[in-house]
Structures are given as structure tokens and as C-alpha cells.
Amino acid sequence: MNRLDAGQKMWYNHSAADGPVKKSPARPRLFCLRLRNSQFQQKKAGAQPAPPIWKGARRMEHCSPAQVKALCAEFGFRFTKSLGQNFLVSPETVARIADAAGADRETSVLEIGPGFGALTGALAARAGRVVALELDGALFPVLEKTLAGADNVALVRGDALKTDFAALFEGDPLPRRAAAANLPYYITTKAILRLLESRLFSRVTVMIQREAADKLTCEPGSPSWCLFSLLARHYADARRLFTVPRSCFYPQPGVESAVVQLTPRPPLPPEEERAFLRLAEAAFATRRKTLANCFKPLKGAAEALAACEIDPARRGESLSVAEAETLAAAVRQMVQSGAAQGADN
Numbered sequence: 001m002n003r004l005d006a007g008q009k010m011w012y013n014h015s016a017a018d019g020p021v022k023k024s025p026a027r028p029r030l031f032c033l034r035l036r037n038s039q040f041q042q043k044k045a046g047a048q049p050a051p052p053i054w055k056g057a058r059r060m061e062h063c064s065p066a067q068v069k070a071l072c073a074e075f076g077f078r079f080t081k082s083l084g085q086n087f088l089v090s091p092e093t094v095a096r097i098a099d100a101a102g103a104d105r106e107t108s109v110l111e112i113g114p115g116f117g118a119l120t121g122a123l124a125a126r127a128g129r130v131v132a133l134e135l136d137g138a139l140f141p142v143l144e145k146t147l148a149g150a151d152n153v154a155l156v157r158g159d160a161l162k163t164d165f166a167a168l169f170e171g172d173p174l175p176r177r178a179a180a181a182n183l184p185y186y187i188t189t190k191a192i193l194r195l196l197e198s199r200l201f202s203r204v205t206v207m208i209q210r211e212a213a214d215k216l217t218c219e220p221g222s223p224s225w226c227l228f229s230l231l232a233r234h235y236a237d238a239r240r241l242f243t244v245p246r247s248c249f250y251p252q253p254g255v256e257s258a259v260v261q262l263t264p265r266p267p268l269p270p271e272e273e274r275a276f277l278r279l280a281e282a283a284f285a286t287r288r289k290t291l292a293n294c295f296k297p298l299k300g301a302a303e304a305l306a307a308c309e310i311d312p313a314r315r316g317e318s319l320s321v322a323e324a325e326t327l328a329a330a331v332r333q334m335v336q337s338g339a340a341q342g343a344d345n
Helices: 038-042 065-075 091-100 118-124 137-146 165-169 185-197 210-217 227-235 270-283 301-307 321-337
Strands: 032-035 107-112 129-134 153-157 176-182 203-209 236-244 257-264
Touching: 065 137, 091 118, 091 203, 091 236, 091 257, 107 118, 107 165, 118 129, 118 137, 118 176, 129 137, 129 165, 137 153, 176 185, 185 203, 185 210, 185 227, 185 257, 203 210, 203 236, 210 227, 210 236, 210 257, 227 236, 227 257, 227 270, 227 321, 270 321, 301 321
Parallel strands: 107 129, 107 176, 129 153, 176 203
Antiparallel strands: 032 153, 203 257, 236 257
């Protein structure tokens, strides 16, 4: 095992000679399969490392159906339907997503699901560093070829639903973080909420199925508004940027996709955050129930509804983010003042 720095536990090469990868139950150790960054390897003890340099604008490669098919044949790669593997084959779309990510030389970008590396290369041409997190080990030999020469890219094998995102940036000197992802449908909700809950990223740009984009950008009370909508918009402002046709992917998915940009909102204090989450879950526990019925288990909710002048006959799915946050703060205040009635939390 070749460690780059005793203080940078994440940035090293792992080989078969090191034995099996061991994970701590409390804090999983994630192993960078390859890091090509001579500046970090050569930095002097105690010196502040300079941002890695990407030499020249990278020509868009491996981003057409023919090139993807050729790579599949060369490496014997087979697409896994259960992993939702549909790779971008539109250079224009790749460039638009990379631009939307807002990365510059002072930014480290987490990319979830690099595929064959088309977006990874575009991000690397703009960002100071890219950490590409991939679950499918069969993709790494392909990525070793398509990202050859990308001095500021680290490939990490890991699950986006389990990985400690903060651990990926240990020892990273760059001041800003961003995230970009082409998310398969089956992890969309959980992955987006994990990214936002981490509070690590100044911007999160995701390409997701159009149905999921509708949930992120719809208005309260609309058919698409759900608990995911409320939670995501509590964490961040959402903006739909553009639609991505099925023809931009190989193999083509069954539905269209859309790119959504998420800009985090200021966090609430921990106590208010917990109160908001309890109230949000109660509001959507059973659709079509009135707020009065949804909040029966919450101590102080009845008084808070009256204090906030919110009609208790309204449905839970009609609550906006602002109303839910105000109501949660009122519930907490009622409990603290001793004026609350009803069930315990």
C-alpha cells in the first residue's frame, strides 16, 4: 500500500498485495483505486499542496454509441439492468451538465456513477479535483483507459447509499465542494437526500428520470408533491435546467430524463431540524388525511396549527416548505412553554 501522506488516509493506491479491503463498522474505509496527481505525491511535509492542474481542455472522447460499443467489446463489459446503467452518448449534454455543476479550479467535485467517464473528463477539465464514486467494479478497467492522463481524478469504488462522503475529501485542500450525478431511478430519492443532508456541497447537479425531476420542482398541493419533495426543498432550492431525450443514452432508457440543479439553503438549528423532520413524516404518513388527523401523535401540533392560522382540515400534501418549517418551530415552542396538549413525541 502506497500512502501519499500520513494525514491523507483516503488518497493512496491499493493493490492485491495489500490483502482484502477492511471496513470499520463505525466509519467505512473507502479505497481509492487509482490517483494520478503528482503534486500530491511530491508535496513536502507541512507544505500546503497546490490545486492539481489539468493541462489543456480535454477533447470529448468515448461519448458516442459506436465508441461505447467498441469499449464494451474490448473489455467484455455487459450493462447491468439492475444498476440502471445507461451511459451518456451526447457530447453537448455532457458539456451542459459539466457547466451547470459550477466547478472551477478551487472546487472538488464528487461524481456518482461515472459510467465510461464522459462526464468525468468534462468535469476534470473544469474542476480542481474529481472524485468519481462507482459501485460496479467491472467499469474500473474501462475507466483506467478512458481517463488516462487525468491527473486530478480519483476513482473510488463504493455505494452512494452507504459511503461516508466527508471521508472522500479528507486531506483535500480545495475550499469548495460540488456534486454531479447521473442517478439511476432506484436510488434517486435516497441518493439526493444523502447528498443534501451531508451539507458538504455548495451545489448538487443531478440527471434523473423526468418523474423524479417533477417531484423536485413541483408546487405544494400538486399531484407530484410528496415527502421527498418537501424534504429536498427544505434542504435546497431546486431548478429544472433542461430535458435529456432518451436518444442521448446508450442503451436507451424507457423514459426521458431531466437535469436539476439544487442549491442548498441555510440549515436550521439541530433541535428545529429534528422537529421539522418529525412533522414532515407525520404530514405524509397517510395521504389524503387532514392535518388534524396527521398530527394527532405530535404533542403541541393542534395548538401550533391554531397559532400559525393553518386550517387543520387541509391535507398534509398541501403544506409548503415555509409552512412546515414555521409549524415545526411553533410545535417546538408549544412543547417548551408547556402549553402543548396531545400525545407525547
